[in-house]
Amino acid sequence: MTHASSWLIQFAIVSFVALFAGPLLSKLPFAEHFPLTFLSMTGPQTIRLVVEGTGLLSLWILAFHAFRHMPDNGRGFTFLSRIILPLITIVVLIVGDKTIQVAGQTLIEEVGIQRYSLGYATALVITGLWLTVAWLLNIEALHLYVTAPAQTRGRKKTPQTADESHDTSESSGPSDTSDSASADSLDNGSPPAMLGRYKVLKELGRGAMGVVYLGKDPTIQRFVAIKTMRLDEVDDAEKLREVKSRFFREAESTGRLAHPNIVTIYDAGEEQDLGYIAMEVLEGTTLKHWARKPNLLPLDKLIPIIATVAEALDYAHQQGVVHRDIKPANIMITKGATVKVMDFGIAKMASSSKTQTNIVLGTPTYMSPEQIAGKKVDGRSDIFSLGVVLFEMLSGRPPFTADNLSALLFAIAHNPHPSIKIIRPDIPSALQLVLKQMLEKDPALRFRRASEVAQELRACLQGQTV
Numbered sequence: 001m002t003h004a005s006s007w008l009i010q011f012a013i014v015s016f017v018a019l020f021a022g023p024l025l026s027k028l029p030f031a032e033h034f035p036l037t038f039l040s041m042t043g044p045q046t047i048r049l050v051v052e053g054t055g056l057l058s059l060w061i062l063a064f065h066a067f068r069h070m071p072d073n074g075r076g077f078t079f080l081s082r083i084i085l086p087l088i089t090i091v092v093l094i095v096g097d098k099t100i101q102v103a104g105q106t107l108i109e110e111v112g113i114q115r116y117s118l119g120y121a122t123a124l125v126i127t128g129l130w131l132t133v134a135w136l137l138n139i140e141a142l143h144l145y146v147t148a149p150a151q152t153r154g155r156k157k158t159p160q161t162a163d164e165s166h167d168t169s170e171s172s173g174p175s176d177t178s179d180s181a182s183a184d185s186l187d188n189g190s191p192p193a194m195l196g197r198y199k200v201l202k203e204l205g206r207g208a209m210g211v212v213y214l215g216k217d218p219t220i221q222r223f224v225a226i227k228t229m230r231l232d233e234v235d236d237a238e239k240l241r242e243v244k245s246r247f248f249r250e251a252e253s254t255g256r257l258a259h260p261n262i263v264t265i266y267d268a269g270e271e272q273d274l275g276y277i278a279m280e281v282l283e284g285t286t287l288k289h290w291a292r293k294p295n296l297l298p299l300d301k302l303i304p305i306i307a308t309v310a311e312a313l314d315y316a317h318q319q320g321v322v323h324r325d326i327k328p329a330n331i332m333i334t335k336g337a338t339v340k341v342m343d344f345g346i347a348k349m350a351s352s353s354k355t356q357t358n359i360v361l362g363t364p365t366y367m368s369p370e371q372i373a374g375k376k377v378d379g380r381s382d383i384f385s386l387g388v389v390l391f392e393m394l395s396g397r398p399p400f401t402a403d404n405l406s407a408l409l410f411a412i413a414h415n416p417h418p419s420i421k422i423i424r425p426d427i428p429s430a431l432q433l434v435l436k437q438m439l440e441k442d443p444a445l446r447f448r449r450a451s452e453v454a455q456e457l458r459a460c461l462q463g464q465t466v
Contacts, residue, residue, distance in 0.1 A: 010062060011059075011062065014055065014058050014059045014062050015059060017051075017054075017055040017058065019052075019055070019095065021051050021052070021055055023048060023052075025047050025048070025051055027044070048099065048102070049099060049100070049107075052095070052096075052099045053096070053099070056092045056095060056096055056099075057092075059088060059091070059092060060088055060089065060092050062088075063084050063085050063087075063088035063089070064085060066080070066081060066084045066085075067081055067082075067084055067085040079138050079139075082134045082137070082138040083131060083134045083135055083138065086127055086130040086131035086134055087131055089127045089130070090124070090127050090128065090131060093120070093123055093124055093127060094124075097120055192213075192271065192272075192274070194271070195213070195215060195226055195228070195269070195271045195274070195276045195278075196267065196269040196271055196276065196278075197217060197218070197219065198215035198216060198217055198224060198226060198267075198276075198278055199215060199216045199218055200213045200214075200215050200226065201213070201214045201215060201216060201223075202214050204225065210227065210228040210229045211228050212225055212226065212227050212228070213225070213226040213228065214226075214281065215278065217266075217278075222266075223281050224266060224267075224278040224279060224280070224281055225278070225279050225280065225281045225282075226276050226277070226278050226279075227276065227277045227279065227343075228274050228275065228276045228277075229274070229275045229276070248268055251265065251268030251277055252268070253319070253320065253321055254321055254344050255267070255268065256319060257315070257316055257319060257321060257344060259312055259315045259316070260338070261308055261309070261311065261312035261338070261339050261340060261341060262312050262315070262316065262340070262341050262344060263279055263280045263282065263332075263340050263341065263342045263343075263344070264279060264280040265277055265278070265279045265280075265344070266278045266279060266280070282332055282334055282340055282342075283334065283335055284332045284333050284334035284335050284340070285332065285333055286328060286329050286330070286331060286332045286333075287305070287328035287329075287331045287332075287333070287389070287393060288327075288328040288329045290302075290328075290393065291328045291392050291393055291396065292396050292397075293396040296393065296394070296396055297393065299427075299431075299461070300461065302390075302393055302394070303431075303457050303458070303460065303461045304458070304461070305331070305333065305339055306386065306389070306390050306393070306457055307453070307454040307457040307458050307461075308339040308454070309326075309331055309339060309341055309386060309389075310383075310386060310450040310451065310453040310454035310457065311450070311451060311454045312339070312341045313326070313341070313379065313382050313383075313386065313450040314379070314449055314450035314451040314454065316344060316379075317378070317379030317382070317449070317450060321344060322377055322378060322379055322381060322382055323341070323343075323344055323382045323385075324371070324377065324381065324382070325343060325363055325366070325385075326341075326366060326382050326385035326386050326389060327363050327365070327366040327385065327388075327389060328389055328392065328393070330342045330343050331389070364405060364408055364409060364412075365388065365398050365400065365401075365408065366385045366388045366389065366398075367385065367409075367412060368380075368381040368384035368385060368412075368443075369384070369412060369413045369441050370443060372409045372412055372413050373413070378443070379449065379450060380443040380446045380447070380448070381443070382450065383438055383446050383447055383450055383453060384438060384439060384440075384443075384446060386438060386450070386453065387435055387438030387439040388400070388439070390435055390438065391417065391420060391435060391439070394420055394423075394424055394427060394435075395420060395423045395424060397423075399417035399418060399439065400412045400415065400417065413441070414441075417439050419432075420432055420435055428460055428463070430456075430459070430460045431457075431460040434453065434456045434457060434460060438453060
């Protein structure tokens, strides 16, 4: 369970049982004649004590489960997961005391009024301190949860923090102290304090390019994802200047892309030989989640997604930007059901930090034959990669597989792809033809533009041909 509604529904049901089921059941006619009683309590008292006790225990167990398994997204869920257990413990103590005061006086007398009062007061104080400490230690996550919606209303796009912690102090930019901290952090593996003007809040993950951080621009209160890449792997000074020039030139061209289905790049810079790119932060699920059986998407959902990706690629190609690393993990469906193509130009940027020549870029399984050959690529290379993605999303496996990298690259460059109709007989013939043209080895035989792919795919969905 990762959605707020799931947790709220469970807490609502268990809370109702814990708070109301006992009093309601104890007032029913059968309660007066309830045969199982203890400590000289009446039937209604026994029923209320047992039912409310069970409900409160269930509520505490649910809180413990939430504490252990609620997703850590650095915002609302993070704050809730840290305070939910002490908060519910206090509720259980207070409600449990009221129940015992009403229905379990004999139980109090058995323990002793003074001992009971002392134990109850001690438990409240300890739990209160626990809640206070948990609140203070996670106040930054609450701060982010409250402030993030306000900053997203100021622009059309609505980036959300992913996983996917945060600051209470503001800074207008890096200082000598933060520069030093950044250098130290790079050496010891901890997140840098600042990257350019961005305050680094936490690490979100690690990818092929490097570490990804959640950051914040304190000037305009915008949260960003910061993808980093080491630029100090080149020993030659002249080569290093060329590397940096290519890196920032590619970042600039990619940053000009303004399309609703392309993740926005805001900025690029360098900090202590660490190149970074600041971009839109999203929350959602990538197509990788639906690339294997039994999670394959139905055609009426998959085809519009792939067509939308093709339209976004066509826009980028017209701006002179080739993605070079189209794969399911780089296509996200946000929680608002918006398709987002991620990591535009990242593969080429990453190549800038490599000293090798004719390096093969991209993820091998999804590369085009011309990428494998080290040739100059254009938008038709992305069309081939998108064809690989479409094949995988339809069949649950990529079209080209092998036991080792060399065999895989050879298969992509020379072997025909399997017939999708053999794997999925229900696939329309028109869709098979579109896929075949997308996966042509020779770029000249593929679609000329990604917009043509989108048009053909949408026609397949409508049962027509263009």
